[in-house]
Amino acid sequence: MKVIIVKNYHELSKAAADIIIEAVKLNPKLNLGLATGGTTLGLYGYLVKDHKINNTSYKDIKAFNLDEYVGLPKNHEYTYYRFMHDNFFNHVNFKEDNVYIPDGHSLNLKEKALEFEQLIIDNPIDLQLLGLGVNGHIGFNEPGTSFESKTDIVSLTKETIKVNSRFFPGHEELVPNKAVSMGISSILRAKKILLLASGEKKAQAIRDFIEGPITTDLPVSCLKTHPDVTVILDEEAAQLLSK
Numbered sequence: 001m002k003v004i005i006v007k008n009y010h011e012l013s014k015a016a017a018d019i020i021i022e023a024v025k026l027n028p029k030l031n032l033g034l035a036t037g038g039t040t041l042g043l044y045g046y047l048v049k050d051h052k053i054n055n056t057s058y059k060d061i062k063a064f065n066l067d068e069y070v071g072l073p074k075n076h077e078y079t080y081y082r083f084m085h086d087n088f089f090n091h092v093n094f095k096e097d098n099v100y101i102p103d104g105h106s107l108n109l110k111e112k113a114l115e116f117e118q119l120i121i122d123n124p125i126d127l128q129l130l131g132l133g134v135n136g137h138i139g140f141n142e143p144g145t146s147f148e149s150k151t152d153i154v155s156l157t158k159e160t161i162k163v164n165s166r167f168f169p170g171h172e173e174l175v176p177n178k179a180v181s182m183g184i185s186s187i188l189r190a191k192k193i194l195l196l197a198s199g200e201k202k203a204q205a206i207r208d209f210i211e212g213p214i215t216t217d218l219p220v221s222c223l224k225t226h227p228d229v230t231v232i233l234d235e236e237a238a239q240l241l242s243k
């Protein structure tokens, strides 16, 4: 595992963007696994800027998102579908047909989750971007999730609901308590994984991950079993590391 510590959020976003741009240029048909959350916003900003200046093309790139809330219509302002379109897809040249986000608003959620799992088996992800929950979750795989888990409907902890309520300003009661998420085993199939963590709120989970044991109590620790992981931290997220 490669751990890169940079000064601040801007440097983290730039370093992550450089890795993704390089991968996209190297393989114009890359299968790119994407994540949402505040941590990724700066990165998507850089990717959009780079597309406008350098014409980096996403024409034949396929994007597969990690997760989606259950119960909100696709185009609702707080879905991850909207997050991704508003912050990234609508500003670069992705083909809408190449954009895959788990379906959180179907009558057949379970069936749709199974279909999504099959989709990412048929289209193996070359590079998977991950953020990190304060409690060590990746995607929406909360502590206690089996490392064998596959794309499925999952329940969110009270803590995650509270932390994520900041994205529902004035409508905190709308934060769903369920989501559809790639499972841990789905994530671990990606050829390369890029994990980002920024800010002091992530420092404890980062220390437990980097210096602690592999345990389902800390879902991110599963990454230690993967052969090609890069972790980018800013100084705040890295502040509890012993060296």
Ligand code: GLP
Pocket: 035, 036, 037, 038, 039, 040, 066, 067, 130, 131, 132, 133, 134, 137, 138, 139, 140, 160, 164
């Ligand atoms: C949500 C998402 C995760 C993301 C996490 C971190 O819970 N399901 O995929 O990694 O938030 O979010 P943030 O970057 O806003 O701290």
